[in-house]
Amino acid sequence: MEKIKLGISTCLLGENVRYDGGHKLDRFLTDTLGQYVEYVPVCPEVECGLGVPRESMHLEGDSDSPRLVTIRTKQDITDRLVKWAQKRVIDMEKEDLCGFIFKSGSPSSGMERVKVYNEKGMPVKKGVGIFARIFMEHFPLLPVEDEGRLHDPELRENFIERIFTLKRWREVLGKKESRGSVVDFHTRHKLLVLSHSPKYYQTMGKLVAKAKDLPLKELCQKYQTLLMESLYLKTSAKKNANVLQHMMGYFKEQLSSDEKQELLEVVDFYREDHIPLIVPITLINHYVRKYDQPYLKQQLYLNPHSLELQLRNHV
Ligand code: SF4
Numbered sequence: 474m475e476k477i478k479l480g481i482s483t484c485l486l487g488e489n490v491r492y493d494g495g496h497k498l499d500r501f502l503t504d505t506l507g508q509y510v511e512y513v514p515v516c517p518e519v520e521c522g523l524g525v526p527r528e529s530m531h532l533e534g535d536s537d538s539p540r541l542v543t544i545r546t547k548q549d550i551t552d553r554l555v556k557w558a559q560k561r562v563i564d565m566e567k568e569d570l571c572g573f574i575f576k577s578g579s580p581s582s583g584m585e586r587v588k589v590y591n592e593k594g595m596p597v598k599k600g601v602g603i604f605a606r607i608f609m610e611h612f613p614l615l616p617v618e619d620e621g622r623l624h625d626p627e628l629r630e631n632f633i634e635r636i637f638t639l640k641r642w643r644e645v646l647g648k649k650e651s652r653g654s655v656v657d658f659h660t661r662h663k664l665l666v667l668s669h670s671p672k673y674y675q676t677m678g679k680l681v682a683k684a685k686d687l688p689l690k691e692l693c694q695k696y697q698t699l700l701m702e703s704l705y706l707k708t709s710a711k712k713n714a715n716v717l718q719h720m721m722g723y724f725k726e727q728l729s730s731d732e733k734q735e736l737l738e739v740v741d742f743y744r745e746d747h748i749p750l751i752v753p754i755t756l757i758n759h760y761v762r763k764y765d766q767p768y769l770k771q772q773l774y775l776n777p778h779s780l781e782l783q784l785r786n787h788v
Pocket residue numbers: 482483484485490491492515516517518519576579581582
């Protein structure tokens with residue numbers, strides 16, 4: 474797989490672009506995720522022409538449509554940043570981004586819970602940074618996160634799963650699009666989708682079953698929307714246990730009653746939070762290889778990318 478292209482707030486890469494001339498280097502993003510990713514850095518404040526260092530700023534007014542204002546001299550920067558951002562997101566359409574990692578809390582780059590100050594100078598954490606809002610409205614299906622939320626193992630796993638899956642999907646689209654390649658992609662991702670949402674699993678199954686009745690473009694667009702919406706939903710121990718039990722059904726004939734009992738116990742241990750997901754997955758993978766189970770062999774759920782796999786140690 475080629476590297477995944479992700480937009481990122483420039484200061485997270487260690488560039489000295491912050492208002493005070495500093496940076497917010499995040500080692501996980503540069504050293505770990507960076508091995509799999511090609512970053513497209515974006516610093517709204519510098520790119521719209523404000524220098525380094527510069528006066529610090531914050532959001533003011535209505536939290537749904539706040540103004541970006543410098544704190545000391547009260548200059549309103551909003552229109553300048555909005556004008557630049559509207560053009561920048563159009564330029565970024567060419568980049569083929571699979572997601573964006575924002576700097577948390579920033580009045581320009583924060584994706585949620587950014588402080589917005591009311592007329593009494595009191596903050597409420599309800600705002601979205603000016604650039605982040607325009608980006609997310611322009612690319613509503615792209616996975617986005619901020620570096621703070623990525624310290625949470627479950628949010629991190631979810632984000633990484635979504636960017637890897639979107640990249641695999643883009644590779645399908647990049648080759649010659651055909652109904653067969655959509656069906657093949659869906660077949661390999663079925664259990665991954667099921668682990669997020671049984672409802673989407675059914676809806677996507679129905680869409681793919683009538684693939685022949687739809688124009689190819691429409692099929693691909695509908696499929697991509699459902700795929701991204703489904704993976705956005707959080708997985709859980711209950712949903713994963715459901716998938717693991719579903720997979721056990723493929724070995725009804727081959728496993729001895731002892732082996733079945735052992736597998737059931739391991740799934741229960743996982744469901745009760747005594748062991749991580751990687752343990753039942755490793756055991757099932759062992760049986761997949763031993764009995765050469767063709768359907769499960771191709772499931773991304775069992776064979777995710779190495780980075781995705783490491784993360785299963787934590788959920
Ligand atoms: S938070 Fe955004 S605007 Fe601020 S320094 Fe980082 S990239 Fe630039």
